Amino acid sequence: DTGVSQDPRHKITKRGQNVTFRCDPISEHNRLYWYRQTLGQGPEFLTYFQNEAQLEKSRLLSDRFSAERPKGSFSTLEIQRTEQGDSAMYLCASSLGVGPSGANVLTFGAGSRLTVL
Amino acid sequence: AQSVTQLDSHVSVSEGTPVLLRCNYSSSYSPSLFWYVQHPNKGLQLLLKYTSAATLVKGINGFEAEFKKSETSFHLTKPSAHMSDAAEYFCVVSNMNRDDKIIFGKGTRLHILP
Numbered sequence: 233d234t235g236v237s238q239d240p241r242h243k244i245t246k247r248g249q250n251v252t253f254r255c256d257p258i259s260e261h262n263r264l265y266w267y268r269q270t271l272g273q274g275p276e277f278l279t280y281f282q283n284e285a286q287l288e289k290s291r292l293l294s295d296r297f298s299a300e301r302p303k304g305s306f307s308t309l310e311i312q313r314t315e316q317g318d319s320a321m322y323l324c325a326s327s328l329g330v331g332p333s334g335a336n337v338l339t340f341g342a343g344s345r346l347t348v349l
Numbered sequence: 350a351q352s353v354t355q356l357d358s359h360v361s362v363s364e365g366t367p368v369l370l371r372c373n374y375s376s377s378y379s380p381s382l383f384w385y386v387q388h389p390n391k392g393l394q395l396l397l398k399y400t401s402a403a404t405l406v407k408g409i410n411g412f413e414a415e416f417k418k419s420e421t422s423f424h425l426t427k428p429s430a431h432m433s434d435a436a437e438y439f440c441v442v443s444n445m446n447r448d449d450k451i452i453f454g455k456g457t458r459l460h461i462l463p
Contacts, residue, residue: 265451267453272358272455272456273455273456274355274439274453274454274455274456275393275439275453276453277450277451277452277453280450288450290450323393325393333398333400333402335381335383335398335399335400335443336381336443336451337383337395337398338393338395338451339395340385340392340393340394341392342391342392343392
């Protein structure tokens with residue numbers, strides 16, 4: 233296992249189209265996170281899963297956004313009716329949750345960059 | 350709820366001089382604190398983490414950070430900057446022993462002058 237994989241790496245779409253991003257976490261990791269990062273900003277939390285259960289969603293995640301992790305392995309993030317403001321890097325991370333040290337350490341993928349024209 | 354503030358959006362230092370990137374946090378519980386680095390067109394990489402075992406934490410590439418509870422700070426330092434250190438650095442907080450969401454600061458871009 234080589235880490236967290238995200239696909240596609242780049243997506244250019246027209247406003248109003250739907251897009252879907254996929255994330256394959258490290259296989260033994262039961263937690264999976266989605267973040268959004270815009271230019272000059274830090275990653276903003278969107279949502280996270282423990283196995284297949286979605287435990288928390290940010291207020292940033294409007295009704296046009298939906299995330300799934302159907303079998304507790306890979307996850308998809310879908311954006312419907314895209315808007316120019318959705319242009320960003322979408323980051324996926326996975327973890328084992330809180331470990332013996334008490335910390336929850338995230339491993340990130342390279343990200344999927346979305347450009348909405 | 351937890352939050353983190355990175356006090357400088359940009360820091361410039363000359364190669365071979367010390368680096369100081371400042372971070373203050375707030376947390377309802379005992380915090381776990383991290384620094385991540387993001388090189389241009391690269392993914393986020395963990396530099397170091399604090400989990401209460403020791404207040405001075407050593408990370409990769411010669412970076413260190415010191416947890417100061419009284420100041421609610423977790424500043425990142427390096428004695429001597431290298432050109433390869435030029436990147437964006439993020440201070441991150443979560444709650445110790447709790448699987449809460451993990452919050453990133455806005456980042457500090459480190460510029461290394463030759």
